[in-house]
Every structure is written in structure tokens, then in C-alpha cells.
Amino acid sequence: MKQTDITRLVPLVRRRVRLLKGDTLYRPGDDAHTIYAVRAGTIRTSMCTAGGRNHVVAFHLPGEIVGLDSVAHATHTCEATALEDTSLCVIPSAALKAQAAQLTSLRDRLLEAFSLEARRERDQAIVLGQMTAEERVATFVLGLSARLSARGFAASEFLLRMTREDIGSHLGLKLETVSRIFSRMAGAGMIRVRSRHLTILDRVKLEDVTKGHSPLPQRAAVALL
Amino acid sequence: MKQTDITRLVPLVRRRVRLLKGDTLYRPGDDAHTIYAVRAGTIRTSMCTAGGRNHVVAFHLPGEIVGLDSVAHATHTCEATALEDTSLCVIPSAALKAQAAQLTSLRDRLLEAFSLEARRERDQAIVLGQMTAEERVATFVLGLSARLSARGFAASEFLLRMTREDIGSHLGLKLETVSRIFSRMAGAGMIRVRSRHLTILDRVKLEDVTKGHSPLPQRAAVALL
DNA sequence: CGGGAACTTGAATGGACTCAATTTAGGTGG
DNA sequence: CCACCTAAATTGAGTCCATTCAAGTTCCCG
Numbered sequence: 001m002k003q004t005d006i007t008r009l010v011p012l013v014r015r016r017v018r019l020l021k022g023d024t025l026y027r028p029g030d031d032a033h034t035i036y037a038v039r040a041g042t043i044r045t046s047m048c049t050a051g052g053r054n055h056v057v058a059f060h061l062p063g064e065i066v067g068l069d070s071v072a073h074a075t076h077t078c079e080a081t082a083l084e085d086t087s088l089c090v091i092p093s094a095a096l097k098a099q100a101a102q103l104t105s106l107r108d109r110l111l112e113a114f115s116l117e118a119r120r121e122r123d124q125a126i127v128l129g130q131m132t133a134e135e136r137v138a139t140f141v142l143g144l145s146a147r148l149s150a151r152g153f154a155a156s157e158f159l160l161r162m163t164r165e166d167i168g169s170h171l172g173l174k175l176e177t178v179s180r181i182f183s184r185m186a187g188a189g190m191i192r193v194r195s196r197h198l199t200i201l202d203r204v205k206l207e208d209v210t211k212g213h214s215p216l217p218q219r220a221a222v223a224l225l
Numbered sequence: 226m227k228q229t230d231i232t233r234l235v236p237l238v239r240r241r242v243r244l245l246k247g248d249t250l251y252r253p254g255d256d257a258h259t260i261y262a263v264r265a266g267t268i269r270t271s272m273c274t275a276g277g278r279n280h281v282v283a284f285h286l287p288g289e290i291v292g293l294d295s296v297a298h299a300t301h302t303c304e305a306t307a308l309e310d311t312s313l314c315v316i317p318s319a320a321l322k323a324q325a326a327q328l329t330s331l332r333d334r335l336l337e338a339f340s341l342e343a344r345r346e347r348d349q350a351i352v353l354g355q356m357t358a359e360e361r362v363a364t365f366v367l368g369l370s371a372r373l374s375a376r377g378f379a380a381s382e383f384l385l386r387m388t389r390e391d392i393g394s395h396l397g398l399k400l401e402t403v404s405r406i407f408s409r410m411a412g413a414g415m416i417r418v419r420s421r422h423l424t425i426l427d428r429v430k431l432e433d434v435t436k437g438h439s440p441l442p443q444r445a446a447v448a449l450l
Numbered sequence: 451c452g453g454g455a456a457c458t459t460g461a462a463t464g465g466a467c468t469c470a471a472t473t474t475a476g477g478t479g480g
Numbered sequence: 481c482c483a484c485c486t487a488a489a490t491t492g493a494g495t496c497c498a499t500t501c502a503a504g505t506t507c508c509c510g
Contacts, residue, residue, distance in 0.1 A: 071336055072340035097336075115339065117343045124346075131274070173499095174498075176458080195456085211276040404490055404491080453509095456506080468495075474488080474490085477485085479485100
């Protein structure tokens with residue numbers, strides 16, 4: 001919602017950055033002087049585990065904030081990459097902090113943004129800890145839909161800017177599992193997927209899957225084109 | 226570390242609370258005017274999922290903060306329960322915010338605390354998303370050890386204040402799995418567990434398990450008392 | 451239009467779960 | 481203080497969901 005949209009309150013935008021698909025915004029270890037607000041496009045943040053596996057931490061949609069942890073830390077721990085051509089506002093975190101010293105409203109917004117970040121991560125931990133693969137994918141699709149529609153995009157028809165592997169990594173699943181579940185949900189008439197183009201056909205059924213009711217049949221009841 | 230110990234910087238502690246084992250500090254929906262610093266004891270925070278399952282969000286050890294999200298939100302979303310007799314400092318969040326308006330240092334501490342919270346949750350998401358059961362349990366044990374020793378408690382010998390079910394819920398595992406893995410780690414000479422009493426015998430091996438090297442044998446190589 | 455990445459689908463495997471039976475620990479009242 | 485009683489923990493056997501491995505297809509991008 002609006003809470004993440006710090007941009008409105010901040011006349012601190014010094015400059016803009018444009019990234020091409022595949023470009024890296026920052027890497028682990030990079031100095032972190034700034035936070036970014038996504039104007040258009042999509043950013044994927046990811047991390048390596050101690051064991052060397054990769055984990056997609058989040059996808060950042062237009063209007064959302066990237067690199068919030070840099071307000072309190074000197075270096076980045078994630079890698080941030082553009083999944084499509086992306087434009088961002090650059091907000092120096094020092095200036096943000098200085099301004100926050102003056103403005104109560106900005107201070108509150110900043111706390112809210114952090115709080116929301118912590119809550120998102122916590123919710124994700126619950127998704128990963130308690131849900132089956134089907135529930136995770138359904139939750140992911142509905143979550144994307146909600147965030148996009150909050151920004152004025154279509155709620156029920158959108159492009160997945162990330163690969164199945166990205167989705168899988170974010171949800172703690174393998175790419176094949178994500179693909180299979182998309183197919184099953186399509187077979188059950190909940191969604192339509194044609195490669196990256198996704199349409200939500202039955203939101204209610206999807207929400208049921210989210211809650212662990214109505215497990216999907218292994219094979220589609222009806223064959224779809 | 227010290228970052229979480231807001232208490233030192235805050236002369237705002239109005240009063241203290243004492244809880245008996247099993248007492249609830251707050252429930253979802255309760256008004257959230259305050260944050261708490263654990264003086265002694267252990268607090269477990271947990272949430273219900275949409276599907277009705279329960280998830281243990283975190284365990285809060287002495288010196289750590291409980292209810293940080295109440296700084297930015299009106300009501301609690303978690304339930305906080307004492308796992309043993311526990312005493313807490315009560316810090317009104319309004320007073321905290323007012324004081325933060327004046328003091329740069331406190332403001333920075335507050336941001337750090339939030340940032341740390343977000344990072345903890347993110348790390349937990351990686352644990353849940355990318356790790357096997359063995360890696361999760363090993364990570365949990367080492368994490369507890371590190372946090373306890375940072376507070377001056379013994380690093381290699383401590384009591385688990387939570388049940389196997391609590392641990393399982395926190396790690397996205399069933400209690401039987403937690404129990405089995407404790408037994409396997411004991412069989413491999415990494416730890417010793419006698420009910421709630423845990424001793425770390427070989428930290429290096431445990432760290433290897435954390436990284437996904439050296440999977441544990443199904444059956445103990447040597448039978449231990 | 452060619453080539454490589456991304457995706458789909460199948461079959462077989464395996465790790466964590468379920469169900470179930472004991473054992474152990476901890477708290478309570480006689 | 482001990483016997484009891486319930487909650488917690490351990491262990492085994494069988495099952496199932498997600499993974500692995502593999503083959504084939506589709507989609508992009510140049």
C-alpha cells in the first residue's frame with residue numbers, strides 16, 4: 001500500500017537509475033549508501049546460503065522499496081538484479097536519516113516501512129514453514145496479484161517477470177514442482193498460464209487452496225488447450 | 226548483541242512484568258502500546274496461519290526485545306507466551322517514539338533493532354526454504370548457543386526451554402523429526418541430549434551439518450548411554 | 451530461422467510425515 | 481516421600497509429497 005511509498009514524502013530523490021534486463025543493481029559486500037524506489041520494472045533480490053545454494057529473498061514491484069537494510073547497515077547482504085528493464089529512484093540513506101530527524105511523519109513512515117519489511121519476511125517464513133507446495137504457489141500468485149492491483153495494475157492478469165526457478169527458490173520448491181502445480185491449477189480451472197502470462201480465473205478456489213482445503217487433483221479433470 | 230539491548234539507552238522503563246510459566250503476555254488483536262525487554266526467562270511468539278495451523282515465530286532470550294512491531298502498529302499479530310518464569314521490562318512505545326524524536330543515537334538504535342528483526346526473519350526464511358531437516362536443527366542449536374553466549378550464558382551447555390513441538394513448528398518440521406535428528410546428532414558425537422538439557426560436543430561437525438556437508442548416518446555408529 | 455534457455459511432463463527415488471506403541475520426565479495429591 | 485498421572489519424548493514401520501533424473505517441447509532472442 002501507500003506505506004511503502006516513501007517517495008511521496010521524500011523530496012530527496014537525487015537521481016534516477018535505469019537498468020536493463022539482467023543488470024545488477026548491487027552485490028553482496030557493496031557499500032550501501034542508498035535505498036531505491038522502483039518506478040517501473042521488477043527487481044529480484046537474492047542471497048547465497050552458507051552451503052552455497054541460492055535463495056530468492058523477494059521480488060520488488062513498481063512502487064516498492066529496495067535495499068531498506070542499507071539504512072542501518074554499511075554493506076549489502078543481498079544481490080539485486082533487474083528482471084526486466086527497470087527504472088529506480090535513488091534516495092541517499094544519509095539524507096533520509098537527516099530528514100527523518102526533522103520530520104515526525106517521515107520518521108513514522110520509515111518505521112512503518114521497516115515494520116512492513118519484517119512482517120513480509122515473517123509471513124514468508126510461515127509460508128515456507130507450514131505450507132504445502134500447492135499452498136505456497138497459490139499464496140504467491142494471490143500475493144503478486146494483490147501487490148500489483150494496489151499499484152493500479154490489473155489484479156487478475158499479469159506477466160510473471162521471473163522464471164519458474166526464481167519462483168521455486170523464493171518458495172523453497174524446485175522449478176519442476178512450480179511448473180507442475182501451475183498445470184494442476186490450470187487444470188482445475190483456477191488460473192490460465194501461457195508461459196509467463198498468468199490469468200486468475202477463480203480467486204475463491206485459489207484462496208481455498210491457500211488455506212489447505214481442496215487439494216488439487218493430480219491430473220486435470222478436463223484437458224485444456 | 227548489544228544492538229538489541231535497547232534497555233541501556235532507554236530510561237523509559239516504567240515498570241516490570243513477571244510471568245509464570247505458561248502465562249500469556251499478549252494475544253493477537255490486543256492493543257499494542259508497549260515493547261518488552263526480556264530480563265530473565267524465555268518468551269515464545271507464535272501465530273496462526275490462514276489454514277488454522279500454528280507457527281512459532283521466534284524464541285526471545287534474556288536481553289532480547291519482544292513486540293517490536295507494536296512501535297508501528299496498533300495491535301499485536303502474534304501471541305507471546307512465557308516458556309518459564311519470566312521477567313520483562315515494559316517500555317511504552319509512545320514514550321520511546323517521543324524520545325527517539327530527540328535522540329539521534331536512540332533513533333539509530335531503533336532502526337538497527339528493526340533492521341536486525343527483518344534480517345532474523347529473512348535468515349529464518351532461508352533456513353526454511355533451502356535447508357534439509359538436519360541442517361535446520363543444526364542451525365537452530367548453533368543459533369541458540371550464539372545468542373546465549375552473547376548474553377553471558379554458557380555457549381555449549383544449556384536448557385531447551387521449549388518442547389520438541391515448538392522447535393519443530395519454528396523450523397517447519399514435525400516433533401518426531403526433531404527428536405530423531407537430535408538422536409542422530411548425539412549418535413554422531415556432535416551433541417548430548419538428555420531431555421531438555423543439551424550439550425554441544427563438536428561444534429565443527431555441527432557447522433558442517435549446517436552447510437550440508439557430512440549427512441548424518443541413519444543409525445548411530447556407537448550406542449550411547 | 452537457428453540455437454539456447456526456459457518450460458513441461460513422466461517415472462522412480464527418497465526424506466520427512468503419519469500413525470502407533472513405548473518410555474521417560476515432571477507435576478500433583480494422597 | 482512416593483505413587484500416580486499426564487505431558488513430552490523416543491523409536492519403528494509404512495506412506496506420500498516433493499525431488500531427482502531424464503526426455504521432449506516451447507519460447508525467445510539474436
